[in-house]
């Protein structure tokens with residue numbers, strides 16, 4: 539613990555209403571009862587919170603897009619001023635966010651702008667592969683699948699039908715695995731509705747590394763690979779994408795992986811405006827923070843979620859861009875802002891890993907929790923339970939303070 543800090547003068551501005559920013563806002567709302575004079579402002583380009591962990595379901599048509607857009611005004615208490623606008627930059631010296639709606643000054647800023655897809659400067663990728671980082675993106679994937687199946691139904695020979703009805707997913711991390719599994723399970727049934735034989739569609743998962751779900755236990759990877767194979771997903775590891783073309787992905791070994799729909803789920807990086815802000819950044823443009831989650835040399839700016847570059851002292855690695863990390867960081871930021879107001883000491887951030895759960899198709903999944911690996915229906919139920927619990931928490935957190 540460090541010396542008590544002076545409280546913020548000027549509004550507390552939360553930039554981004556995603557997992558981290560919404561959590562900070564809800565938790566602070568509950569704690570600001572004894573500080574009625576403190577203004578709390580949440581800024582986001584959308585007037586809804588996106589449940590990103592459920593996007594693979596939207597992209598495979600198993601969940602309606604509107605079901606994963608939670609209207610922010612319904613979640614926020616009246617004391618929060620919500621500003622819907624695009625943030626275009628930030629001026630740390632002048633303590634101002636630049637937005638399309640005009641500048642917004644801060645006493646304390648919480649930067650929680652999440653990530654954007656990383657195309658690793660692979661030629662053609664940004665133009666030809668569909669990203670998967672917003673509800674709109676997921677809707678576009680599902681629409682593209684529908685068009686590809688219609689297009690396939692127009693072809694006369696089976697091989698051409700197969701090519702057009704193939705979805706190629708680049709990136710074998712959790713998003714790629716969830717998307718490939720969900721699509722593989724749904725596409726046979728959907729194909730019939732488009733006038734195709736159920737065995738026409740195919741799903742290919744392309745991963746540059748030696749295994750899917752990098753960083754996970756061998757047992758978890760084996761389980762996921764087994765379930766994917768059972769669903770008919772063809773997984774190619776060690777396949778490095780050199781370019782995205784009209785036909786699909788061209789690999790560094792010259793092979794072309796063809797498909798009617800090409801999706802990129804190969805990684806994320808920080809939004810561009812952060813790089814231009816002059817804040818200290820590290821790997822993938824994420825902001826370097828101190829142990830209280832404040833941007834280095836900027837004690838008035840907290841950073842949480844994907845945007846924060848936080849090193850896990852146990853592993854020595856930067857924590858991955860995950861919702862559970864974003865929520866824990868949001869909790870620490872909310873506590874530290876309240877501590878500043880109350881003249882108490884801030885607390886250092888510590889991550890408590892609750893495990894890793896990935897759905898693989900609509901019924902099964904894989905999980906590494908408390909040292910145990912499971913694969914199958916139980917893991918999928920666990921994933922459903924986590925999503926359900928999250929939805930409940932955002933509806934009830936605003937008035938709750940332990």
Ligand SMILES: Cc1cc2nc3c(=O)[nH]c(=O)nc-3n(C[C@H](O)[C@H](O)[C@H](O)COP(=O)(O)OP(=O)(O)OC[C@H]3O[C@@H](n4cnc5c(N)ncnc54)[C@H](O)[C@@H]3O)c2cc1C
Pocket residue numbers: 553554555556557558559581582583584587588590591592593594623624625626650651652653670671672712713809842843844845859860861862863864895
């Ligand atoms: C398809 C997919 C599946 C995932 N599945 C899982 C999973 O199963 N488990 C898990 O733990 N993690 C999962 N993740 C990762 C998880 O969603 C992220 O780690 C988490 O969303 C990070 O929270 P955040 O608050 O940092 O960013 P976000 O939740 O992305 O929030 C950022 C917010 O900032 C707003 N914003 C950004 N830029 C601007 C701007 N310029 N102006 C105004 N507003 C802006 C956005 O609209 C958004 O509301 C998944 C991610 C994806 C894409």
